[in-house]
Amino acid sequence: MELNPEKSVTEIIAKIMLVSARTAPKAKGEDEIVTAILSSDEKERVADEMDKIGERGDAFKFFKRDAQNVRDSEAVILIGLNFKKPVGVNCGACGYDCKTILKQKTYEIDYKGPVCIIRTIDLGIAIGSMVSVAKELGVDNRVMYTIGVASIKLGLIEAQIVLGIPLSVKGKNIFFDRKPS
Numbered sequence: 001m002e003l004n005p006e007k008s009v010t011e012i013i014a015k016i017m018l019v020s021a022r023t024a025p026k027a028k029g030e031d032e033i034v035t036a037i038l039s040s041d042e043k044e045r046v047a048d049e050m051d052k053i054g055e056r057g058d059a060f061k062f063f064k065r066d067a068q069n070v071r072d073s074e075a076v077i078l079i080g081l082n083f084k085k086p087v088g089v090n091c092g093a094c095g096y097d098c099k100t101i102l103k104q105k106t107y108e109i110d111y112k113g114p115v116c117i118i119r120t121i122d123l124g125i126a127i128g129s130m131v132s133v134a135k136e137l138g139v140d141n142r143v144m145y146t147i148g149v150a151s152i153k154l155g156l157i158e159a160q161i162v163l164g165i166p167l168s169v170k171g172k173n174i175f176f177d178r179k180p181s
Helices: 005-023 040-056 058-072 117-136 145-153
Strands: 033-037 075-081 161-168
Touching: 005 033, 005 075, 005 117, 005 161, 033 117, 040 058, 040 145, 058 145, 058 161, 075 117, 075 145, 117 161, 145 161
Parallel strands: none
Antiparallel strands: 033 075, 075 161
């Protein structure tokens, strides 16, 4: 007999979520989305980096709170935008036009920019598709900026924008009723 076997399928569910992200609609059918599932060691490294970032001051305390969520989760997904080329519609939302955005100075703070806003919308649609799969399968999750920032700092994934989605299968959702660190 296997007790509590539901926890053993979390990685499979994470992979199914990634299928949903990959097949989500993208502008002009061009896909600049990158994904990954963290190993146990990588998960701990990301949580440690989040703790370090949380020491920047009071405004960053939430990184420490989220680090504990990472440690308590069964799996962590990374999803990001590896921006290579603008869509070409010249919407101007990035602050430039499609012919000049790639020639602009790159700023690297937590994320790197500028990036095409339409590509960023593609990322949001992919994330929405992923978390809807988790919801349908009853897996608790939360989209976290903090995981993405730590993952970029550790060089775990090549992307300008990264978000992390920890997954949890417990009797109570660990991502709500959280107290600041």
